[in-house]
């Protein structure tokens with residue numbers, strides 16, 4: 001099992017080299033609300049811009065400001081450093097104000113052959129649905145013009161099926177983490193989700209099929225002591241050091257309600273509807289992100305996950321200056337406390353500088369609940 005798991009994790013680690021080798025147009029994206037299916041239907045390889053290589057953000061700070069979330073600053077730094085020079089362009093989504101400014105800074109200051117900005121409604125109603133659909137039709141037309149091609153209904157349907165397959169495989173993997181003895185660690189899970197965004201979609205789907213069979217077989221034979229089960233939620237998060245700290249206490253991370261976790265792959269696009277309508281409905285109905293208006297829907301979703309994954313404690317991680325998640329936290333904490341769920345709030349940077357103090361807080365929080 002470990003071999004195939006590592007080969008999926010390596011897909012993520014080797015993402016830039018793999019993307020450079022692909023002989024097709026490549027397009028980066030920053031928000032999980034990017035309708036990748038439309039790009040894929042145009043023969044474009046889509047990949048997530050992760051900010052992982054943007055450690056020194058001095059130049060990005062100069063174009064934006066120091067008080068921007070470190071994910072946005074790191075993504076822009078990668079752009080400035082030419083990490084994605086092989087790509088045709090970037091798709092931006094109006095997911096939060098900082099990403100809007102990121103779009104402006106990137107397109108004004110860096111060379112991009114192509115960019116498209118999608119305005120994502122915060123409230124879901126008939127009018128906003130129509131508006132969002134119109135934008136997806138505009139994206140389709142814009143790609144057809146830029147690449148001089150036609151995106152057929154059949155192309156769109158095939159793309160929806162391929163992405164639905166990835167979603168289903170990831171959902172099956174998370175389903176196995178509901179067991180008392182999950183064999184996938186928190187870091188493995190996040191790396192697998194990230195691998196699904198590295199542009200090698202067919203290879204990812206094939207490898208996941210194999211991995212799932214191996215986990216199912218291995219899980220039948222396992223029976224260790226039940227661990228304290230932790231869930232992570234909040235801002236953009238992929239900090240392996242924090243996950244190591246959690247799991248070294250003897251607890252286990254069983255679920256991540258974040259963009260590198262469940263939020264990326266939840267649900268399915270309806271394969272029987274008109275493709276653009278179905279894609280628009282899928283992304284708009286995925287209304288569990290802190291940037292959406294309906295906090296009750298978001299909390300209900302979070303609490304359902306807590307019950308399904310039998311979660312004992314929640315860690316709410318917010319990037320510094322992430323207004324979206326910082327504003328949400330007090331309400332989420334109150335609601336969680338009313339349900340008797342302990343929650344620890346951590347504020348940090350993408351490339352964490354204060355890991356030692358965070359480590360002490362996580363250890364104290366978890367150990368007082370476990371022993």
Ligand code: SF4
Pocket residue numbers: 069070071072095096097098099235236291319321322323324325
């Ligand atoms: S972490 Fe927060 S501020 Fe940064 S891009 Fe995401 S939602 Fe926006």
